[in-house]
Amino acid sequence: MDLPLTFHLTSIQLRLINYCRLYLRIITVADITLAIGTHITLLASQGLQDSSCPSTLQWLILPCPHQIAWTQWNILLQFLSHQSKLLKPGGISLQIMTHMTAHITPLQQLIAW
Numbered sequence: 001m002d003l004p005l006t007f008h009l010t011s012i013q014l015r016l017i018n019y020c021r022l023y024l025r026i027i028t029v030a031d032i033t034l035a036i037g038t039h040i041t042l043l044a045s046q047g048l049q050d051s052s053c054p055s056t057l058q059w060l061i062l063p064c065p066h067q068i069a070w071t072q073w074n075i076l077l078q079f080l081s082h083q084s085k086l087l088k089p090g091g092i093s094l095q096i097m098t099h100m101t102a103h104i105t106p107l108q109q110l111i112a113w
Contacts, residue, residue, distance in 0.1 A: 017076050020070060020072070022059070040080065
């Protein structure tokens with residue numbers, strides 16, 4: 001998702017958010033919103049994987065992110081929404097996380113910061 005880059009987050013914050021995104025198996029903002037695209041899902045806001053929509057992609061199996069990473073994830077969700085309601089419903093739901101997908105960092109580098 002290129003969207004987090006517009007919030008002027010540090011590279012460390014982006015890596016932590018990306019780690020949470022990989023753990024949750026999220027490709028687009030639509031993956032963390034209700035079907036009508038107006039609200040962030042409860043699972044995404046709680047940092048829980050959504051097993052109701054299995055992916056055909058081969059995802060990395062990652063350990064659950066540390067609380068520090070979840071704090072950064074919640075900061076991102078606050079940029080996107082207010083009380084889980086998207087600030088721009090539908091308008092951001094199709095932005096693909098292309099930039100962040102390219103930055104899959106080994107776990108040791110994520111922890112070593």
